[in-house]
Amino acid sequence: MTVSTTAKLFSDRIGRIEVSATMAVTAEAAKLRSQGANLVDFGAGEPHFSTPRHIKDAAIAAIEANFTRYTVVPGIPDLRKAIVERHACDFGSDYAVDEAVFTTGGKLALFNAIQVMIDHGDEVILPVPYWVSFKDIIQYAGGKVVYLETEESENFRITADAIEKAITPKTKAIILNSPSNPAGSVVSPADLERIVNLAHDRGIYLLLDECYVYLNFTGAAVSGGSFVHAKEHVVVLGSLSKTYAMTGWRAGFALGPKPIIAAMSKLQSQSTSSATSFVQKASIAALTSSQECVATMRADYIKLRDRTLARLSEIPGVTCTVPEGAFYVYPNISAFLGKTGVATATELATKLLHEAHVVTVPGEAFGTREHIRLSYAVSHDDVEEGLKRMKDYFAKLG
Ligand SMILES: Cc1ncc(COP(=O)(O)O)c(C=O)c1O
Numbered sequence: 001m002t003v004s005t006t007a008k009l010f011s012d013r014i015g016r017i018e019v020s021a022t023m024a025v026t027a028e029a030a031k032l033r034s035q036g037a038n039l040v041d042f043g044a045g046e047p048h049f050s051t052p053r054h055i056k057d058a059a060i061a062a063i064e065a066n067f068t069r070y071t072v073v074p075g076i077p078d079l080r081k082a083i084v085e086r087h088a089c090d091f092g093s094d095y096a097v098d099e100a101v102f103t104t105g106g107k108l109a110l111f112n113a114i115q116v117m118i119d120h121g122d123e124v125i126l127p128v129p130y131w132v133s134f135k136d137i138i139q140y141a142g143g144k145v146v147y148l149e150t151e152e153s154e155n156f157r158i159t160a161d162a163i164e165k166a167i168t169p170k171t172k173a174i175i176l177n178s179p180s181n182p183a184g185s186v187v188s189p190a191d192l193e194r195i196v197n198l199a200h201d202r203g204i205y206l207l208l209d210e211c212y213v214y215l216n217f218t219g220a221a222v223s224g225g226s227f228v229h230a231k232e233h234v235v236v237l238g239s240l241s242k243t244y245a246m247t248g249w250r251a252g253f254a255l256g257p258k259p260i261i262a263a264m265s266k267l268q269s270q271s272t273s274s275a276t277s278f279v280q281k282a283s284i285a286a287l288t289s290s291q292e293c294v295a296t297m298r299a300d301y302i303k304l305r306d307r308t309l310a311r312l313s314e315i316p317g318v319t320c321t322v323p324e325g326a327f328y329v330y331p332n333i334s335a336f337l338g339k340t341g342v343a344t345a346t347e348l349a350t351k352l353l354h355e356a357h358v359v360t361v362p363g364e365a366f367g368t369r370e371h372i373r374l375s376y377a378v379s380h381d382d383v384e385e386g387l388k389r390m391k392d393y394f395a396k397l398g
Pocket residue numbers: 045104105106107108131177180181209211238239240241247250251252
């Protein structure tokens with residue numbers, strides 16, 4: 001039998017996406033570290049805190065009790081109940097248990113939601129700067145990304161007016177990520193309400209990535225899920241990763257209309273099945289115990305943000321918007337582009353890594369050319385050391 005050599009190895013859809021830029025930076029930094037480099041790592045988008053003790057204990061107890069088998073695909077009933085009750089308590093939403101699905105990380109909730117909702121040619125509005133994965137996940141589904149530029153002078157804030165202008169007859173969905181990665185911008189409660197109403201009136205779906213919703217520093221955290229009258233067109237994508245310092249556990253969820261949640265669960269049944277059994281028990285502990293750990297971590301992020309902004313302001317030529325949430329700053333480094341050997345943000349981030357041993361992520365990954373992203377979810381000492389290295393490096397660049 002002869003084997004055909006003309007068969008195409010890869011599907012069209014895998015050719016439509018790129019390796020996550022933040023993962024690429026992490027890999028490059030790991031390589032340098034393995035060669036003995038002492039890096040200050042502002043690259044990874046994850047809390048520097050350890051997972052709180054009571055959450056770890058719940059996982060250990062679940063393993064000891066042999067809670068180690070398959071579970072029902074959308075998550076055990078107590079967990080789905082904990083998700084909807086936490087959300088109702090914090091944001092006044094009104095979801096039933098079968099309007100919630102637990103996933104192996106918030107990214108999978110987003111991926112599954114887009115796969116079940118977006119068809120070839122469907123337009124999805126995506127504000128810029130955007131978190132790296134949105135664009136690729138939409139393109140993987142065959143959707144068309146409609147980029148919505150925001151103004152740096154307006155803190156990259158997304159407004160209802162701007163969204164309204166971007167809507168076309170082909171708009172199927174709008175993605176909002178507030179507080180946002182990478183700029184930490186927050187949609188005001190009034191704009192969020194207008195955007196929800198706009199989507200609802202036009203029959204467009206609003207995909208709300210709220211993985212930083214508890215890291216809102218304005219004192220007025222809102223969820224799109226609070227607008228109960230528009231539930232039919234709102235899908236909330238949540239994550240325990242950042243809220244409870246649980247990135248490696250892979251714990252996320254979606255709240256939305258029952259048919260969409262059922263379709264996401266169907267897709268999950270043919271891919272990952274349920275999330276890890278004992279992670280589900282740990283997640284119940286996270287959601288139902290005291291939320292003091294969340295407030296404590298948030299208070300430290302605010303101090304870290306202020307320290308980072310203060311040190312950045314001491315670097316001549318660097319400007320930075322004031323993030324209102326999440327744990328990133330997105331400084332503008334355009335003053336340094338075009339200088340000796342540095343033409344792009346990617347080149348600058350590469351030089352910072354190799355020559356100053358500071359890990360950052362270039363703005364090209366988030367759809368802008370004149371910025372780098374720093375995650376300040378690191379120790380206060382690392383903020384001081386990393387920003388000192390950057391100041392010295394930029395001084396040399398001139
Ligand atoms: C905006 C945004 N959404 C989703 C995620 C994914 O989080 P998870 O760890 O729950 O998959 C991240 C992680 O960095 C993120 O920044």
